[in-house]
Amino acid sequence: MKRLLMFFALLLLILVSACGNNETNAGTSEDTPEANSSEESKSEESNTDSSSDTFTYESENGPVELPKEPKRVVALYFGGSILSLDANIVGVDSWTKNSPLFRDKLTDAQVVTEEDLEKIIELDPDVIIGLSSMKNIDQLKEIAPTVTFTYGKLDYLEQHIEIGKVLNKEEEAKNWVKDFQKRAQSAGDEIRAKIGEDATVSVVETFDKQLYVFGDNWARGTEILYQEMNLKMPEKVKEDALEPGYFAISPEVLPEYAGDYIILSKEPGSETSFEETETFKNIPAVKNNQLFVADANKFYFNDPITLEYQLQFFKDHFLK
Known part of the structure; x- marks a missing residue:
């Protein structure tokens, strides 16, 4: 019996010693420049992976996570601004669709309203843009990231720049605004x-x-x-x-x-x-x-x- 107790005591001592060595080794590894560099690299890599295809846009209703390169946009308003920035519109309001100025660019776009939820789901958008006065905004947000604007809250040129921000093309929008104002004033x-x-x-x-x-x-x-x-x-x-x-x-x-x-x-x-x-x-x-x-x-x-x-x-x- 005495020998058995001594055996368990020795086994416990070995286990405690092993744990202590692991903790020491772990601490030493984290403190080395090579380890820190490796961990930072992994962290940066992880952040890049998670954010490389999206960015946060500060909308009038709070932050919205948006794709940096949207492929399928549903434009329930502001269709002309979206088209001018070469975004692909898959769903659009009837007024925009009927404009002779946009018709050739919207041949494949479906006419939708904020009430056509099932139709919008079928269009599989990655961004939805519209007015804050629309119905079903909460439901639209469940389909895709949704950004809305209050009509008239921004002037007409600021509005275009904001659309540029949503589409990750702010500089392009700003450059057009500057050039247009110069030509119009002249x-x-x-x-x-x-x-x-x-x-x-x-x-x-x-x-x-x-x-x-x-x-x-x-x-x-x-x-x-x-x-x-x-x-x-x-x-x-x-x-x-x-x-x-x-x-x-x-x-x-x-x-x-x-x-x-x-x-x-x-x-x-x-x-x-x-x-x-x-x-x-x-x-x-x-x-x-x-x-x-x-x-x-x-x-x-x-x-x-x-x-x-x-x-x-x-x-x-x-x-x-």
């Missing part, structure tokens, strides 16, 4: 020199048998005319449309909102009987051939593709 200098510094311009749209006038930040070319070119809007337009962005009017009061020049944006085939009235025909801008008619389908947005078209339209008509 064209504005030429236009004001020709029509006069005090000449006024109205932007009018006919939609669903209703006329609208616009302020300086509701697309339809308003950002270019009023913000970049520094052209003047009539006082009545400024009074009623500047703050809300747009204002509905009747054809009878259109002369009150008419500038020296009028940009009339309308869809082909839309109701235009008001143009046959004496009230309309007697507007000075109409009588002086200073009414420029634009295709509304090409004027609805304020993304780079649309803005480039609008800028050329204004140069062609004001400087002809």
Whole structure:
């Protein structure tokens, strides 16, 4: 019995000694430069592996983990900006899909809304972009990383830069903004020199048998005319449309909102009987051939593709 107890005591001593040696060796190994270098290398390698294909975007609703090279984007709004940055759109809103300026780039894109959850799942997007006012945002986030923006919270150029950030193409977006502003402001200098510094311009749209006038930040070319070119809007337009962005009017009061020049944006085939009235025909801008008619389908947005078209339209008509 005594010998058995001695055997167990010896075995316990050996086990304790072995554990102590392992701990010592482990501590020595971690303290060596070679070991530290190896561990740091492994750590960096692990971080690279986990983050090489994604980055964190700080959205207005908090951080969102996004792919650095998105392959399949569902654009529930801001489609033009996304297209201008050469992203592949697999799902898009109907307004964007119907624009003649985007049609050739969206031949394979499916028309979807935020309510078409099953259809969006089938599209297998890696990014979804839309408006903060959309329905089903929480459900969309379960399908793919989702970034939303509040319309009008950013100005039209800042908005494009943010889309650039989402797509990991911020520098490309910034470079376009800088170049566009330079060209638009230069064209504005030429236009004001020709029509006069005090000449006024109205932007009018006919939609669903209703006329609208616009302020300086509701697309339809308003950002270019009023913000970049520094052209003047009539006082009545400024009074009623500047703050809300747009204002509905009747054809009878259109002369009150008419500038020296009028940009009339309308869809082909839309109701235009008001143009046959004496009230309309007697507007000075109409009588002086200073009414420029634009295709509304090409004027609805304020993304780079649309803005480039609008800028050329204004140069062609004001400087002809």
